[in-house]
Amino acid sequence: MTVTGFTRFPPFIDDLARSESGRLLHAEFARRWPETADQLVGIARYALLPAGKLLRPMMTLHAAEAVGGSPSDVLPAALGMEYLHVATLVHDDIIDADTLRRGRPAVPVAFGIPSAIVVGDHLIFTAFQSIVECGAAVPPGHVAAAVAALAEAGRDLCRGQMLETQLVGDLDAGARHYREMIRLKTGALFRAVCHVGALLGGADPQLAAGLARYGEHLGIAFQIRDDLLSYVATPEQTGKPATSDLNNGRPTLPLLLAYDAATDTSRVELMAVLHRRGAGPGDVEWVAGLLDEVDAVQGARRQMAGHAERALAELTALAPSASADVLTGIAHWMTSETA
Structure with a gap:
């Protein structure tokens, strides 16, 4: 079920990484996180570097510039958005017992769970410190508003994570609460990176x-996209096991759509597969066949595209600019790479 031509770093993202903003971010990450004998900083560096797509800090910089702000003034906050994102990945890998992250041992595997917890916490606090650092160039009121926006998103993220835990192995509950869960768990951080950038950039x-x-709509689309990658990409392309969601009993959107469309017999079997974490003989192949049979992957793609369109509609209030074009491009990339 792999889509021909899928790449982990598609041309649009590659071009973005090579842009002036991308070079600025990569250079600043390297400067702020050098190799060191300090164990805490060293593990944080392992978690952060080499950097991934840097999508979230890129969105912060371009949200600020799109409303008339200076990217250099909000650079520390943009880095902070990646710190918070990576902290959630470190903690997620503990919760889910995932062993791979970005194609190498996850932080809890490489350094142990206690160290991973501490490093994730360290990155969260550093994210808030990074916003405050922008006070050297940004009015205090804007900094305070940005801190409040990030704190609200952090609380929502925790609620989303808790809700996801409650939905594990339960497709009936997943069908009722999935959309709220991803709005909180993933949409909230995407909301924050744009909100923080806009506030620090001086937007009304x-x-x-x-x-x-x-x-927020882009974050929801991104989570659906992530749900889809288990079924349209290889582990080498995604950097994590293809069976991760089944192993964790997680009710992703393709599974929920399949459950909704399946016969009663198939529903019972799908619930059984989740309960045994996809470990039975032929479980993974059976699920793939069911998804094909009820067109669940295409159904998930349609919902993803719908949220991307709603995200794009919010950009019409921006004046034309290169940064507005980047934000538009990110929304288009989000859906095109799983088409």
Whole structure:
């Protein structure tokens, strides 16, 4: 079920990484996180570098510039968005017992769970410190608003994570609460990276709120995209095991759509597969066949595209600019790479 031509770093993202903003971010990460004998910083460096797509900090910089701000003034906050994102990945790998992250041993595997917990916490606090650092160039009121926006997103993220834990292995509950779960767990951080960028860039409350909505819808689309990657890409392309979601009993959107469309007999079997974490003989192949039979992957793609369109609609309030074009391009990339 792998889509021909899927790449982990598609051309649009490669071009973005080579842009002036991308070079600025990569250079600053290297400068701030050098090799060191300090164990805490060293593990944090392992988690952060080599950097991934840097999508979230890139969105922060371009949200700020799109409303008339200076990317250099919000650079520390943009880095902070990646710190928070990576912290959630470190903690997720503990919760899910995943062993791979970005194609290498996950932090809990490489350094142990206690160290992983501490490093994740360290990155969270450093994210808030990074926003405050912008106070050297940004009015205090804007900094305070950005800190509040990130704190609200962090609380939502925790609620989303807790809700996801409650849905494990339960497709009936998943069907009722999945959309709220991904809005909180993934949409909230995407909302924050755009909201923080807009606030620090000097946007008025209405424009900042519009960019926050753009981010939230994009985050929901991104989570659906991530759900799909287990079924349209190889582990080498995604950097994590193809069976990760089944192993964790996680009710992703393709599974939920399949459950909704399946016969009663197939529903019982799908629930059984989740309960045994996809470990039975032929479980993975059976699930793949069911998804094909009920067209669940295409159904998930349609929902993903719908949220991307709602995100794009929020950008119409922006004046034309190169940064507005980048934010538009990210929404288009989000859906095109799983088409």
